[in-house]
Amino acid sequence: MCQHLASSVERSKPVTPSAQGCEDCLAIGDEWVHLRLCLTCGHVGCCNDSRNKHASVHSREAGHAVVKSFEPDEEWAWCYADEELVERVPTFDGESPPRHLGPPDRTRPSGPRRVRRPARGRRR
Secondary structure, eight states: OOHHHHHHHTOOSOOOOSOSSOHHHHHHTOOOSSEEEETTTOOEEEOTTSSSOHHHHHHHHHTOOEEEEOSTTOOOEEETTTTEEESOOOOOTTSSOSSOOOOOOOSSOSSOOOOOOOOTTOOO
């Protein structure tokens, strides 16, 4: 097990998730597949199966090596630096959501609905 994951397995303090979804996708109005929680700072990003891969982008840019799954009933962690997996890390309250957090529903337009009305004065 790499040094980064060993530190994560031995940690005694929780991290606070930055958002209840991919923080970056929420900001730009995009979607994600699964979520990852940075065990250094709590950034919530989308997985590498998602279009934007925000968790791995965050890892590279911030230099934070380890994420854990931010999905219910999953306790594994991944080290981006050493490309290594550990099947179980301590999970503290709040570090796993009670249900899968999908992107906001984009099927309904936001704002007032426009209703078409027949043109006045026209006869058929």
